[in-house]
Amino acid sequence: MAETTKKAVDNATKKRRVEVRLPRLSGQNANQEEFFSVNGKNYIIKRGETVEIPEEVAEVIRNAEKAEEYAMKYVDGLEKAKKDKEKELGL
Numbered sequence: 001m002a003e004t005t006k007k008a009v010d011n012a013t014k015k016r017r018v019e020v021r022l023p024r025l026s027g028q029n030a031n032q033e034e035f036f037s038v039n040g041k042n043y044i045i046k047r048g049e050t051v052e053i054p055e056e057v058a059e060v061i062r063n064a065e066k067a068e069e070y071a072m073k074y075v076d077g078l079e080k081a082k083k084d085k086e087k088e089l090g091l
Contacts, residue, residue: 015054020061024048036060 022034024047032047038056045051 015056017052018055018058019050019052020045020058021050022047022061 022045024030024032034045034047036043036045036057038054038060043053043057045053
């Protein structure tokens with residue numbers, strides 16, 4: 001394979017990488033590593049350190065954060081609805 005063709009193939013297979021930093025968790029026993037698996041490849045990311053990861057792994061992290069935020073809002077809504085119902089019933 002010609003050198004320029006090989007370089008073109010190498011560049012085409014390189015994945016875009018981005019920097020991320022997961023916040024450290026408080027607590028002595030808190031797990032400071034997160035496991036992610038994307039397309040059969042596994043990644044362990046240390047919390048509190050800036051690391052370079054493929055864009056698709058960063059997308060998984062962003063989606064997980066959005067899902068967690070949605071879940072927290074949902075639970076908050078349930079708690080508010082429960083309190084409102086208890087107040088309505090005089091409990």
